[in-house]
Amino acid sequence: MKISADLRAFSDRLGHEFSRPELLLRALTHGSISTATRPDNQRLEFLGDRVLGLTMAEALFAADRAATEGQLAPRYNALVKGETCAEVAREIGLGEVLKLGRSEMMSGGRRKEALLADAMEAVLAAIYLDAGLEAARAVILxxxxxxxxxxxxxxxxxxxxxxxxxxAQGMSxxxxxxxxxxxxxxxxxxxxTVRLDDGREAQASGKxxxxxxxxxxxxxxLGQIEGKT
Incomplete structure (x- = not known):
């Protein structure tokens, strides 16, 4: 498969040359433009999330051998959360090469946090399938x-x-x-349920x-706030 100039430039920013560029194309294909012969990136997103998680867990475990589970967990969450994935995606210009349907493109899909985060995870899975865990780990780190x-x-x-x-917003x-x-x-x-003076609230439940x-x-x-600002 011949790779386009924009995807080649993205691969350079990513730091990985694909031997199977069709994996990269799939990783960048949103459901709004997928077809029966051109699948979207959801399955890759699922895999990439696990590749990222393992790499971050290993890195944190090795970096601080005295840290407790209670100390490692919030660090891990900060590194793998969607907001962080979207930030990395922006830094390497992933939004510029996302393959979107017209309606999604018109609604600002290239800047949407969730789309960028999902595609970033899918790209990591594409690297993993293309060249193995060590290659994916090197890019992530x-x-x-x-x-x-x-x-x-x-x-x-x-x-x-x-x-x-x-x-900081002058609220209670x-x-x-x-x-x-x-x-x-x-x-x-x-x-x-947690509530703010301006009416915003969120809920969580569990053991x-x-x-x-x-x-x-x-x-x-906090995630809702960061997604709107």
Whole structure:
């Protein structure tokens, strides 16, 4: 398969030359333009998410052998979350080569956070299928290098981060409301809603401590805020 000039330039920015460029084309194909003979990137996205996750988990584990699971988990989440994948995608100009249907293109699809994040994961899977785990790992570690170096700053406690954001906007501290509790006392499940003065709110539920579900709700609301700004 002959590769176009824009895809060749993207491969150069990515730092990987594809022996099977059809994998890259598929990774960049959104569902809005896919056909029976031109599949979209959803299956690759699924695989790429796992390739990225393994690479980040290994890197964090090796970088700080004294860190507890409780310290590693937020660092990991900061590195693999959709917002981070979208940031990396923007840095290498992935949006410029996304293959989109006309309606998606007209609605700003090349800038949409979710589309960029999904395509970034799909591209990582394409590298993995093209050349193996070591090749994919090398690309990931290079593209995520700065974020790995500052991961402690990026992995701030979600409740603290949300409160700091609210205060910077002149709002009162976020309010956390327990809207449901189920399950036995030894394994309760909480449903928590967090609300801001401007009416924005988010909800999270699950097993664990009440504080852990508050953290999850704060993280959801932070994600919504970051997606709109």
């Amino acid at each position: 290079r593209l995520w290098a700065d974020r790995l170096a500052r991961v402690d700053d990026d992995a701030r406690d979600p409740k603290t981060a949300l409160q700091e954001w609210a205060q 501290p976020p309010r956390y409301v327990q809207t449901a509790r189920t399950g036995p006392d030894h394994a309760p499940e909480f449903e928590i 664990g401590t009440k504080r852990s579900i508050e953290q999850a709700a704060a993280a959801v609301l």
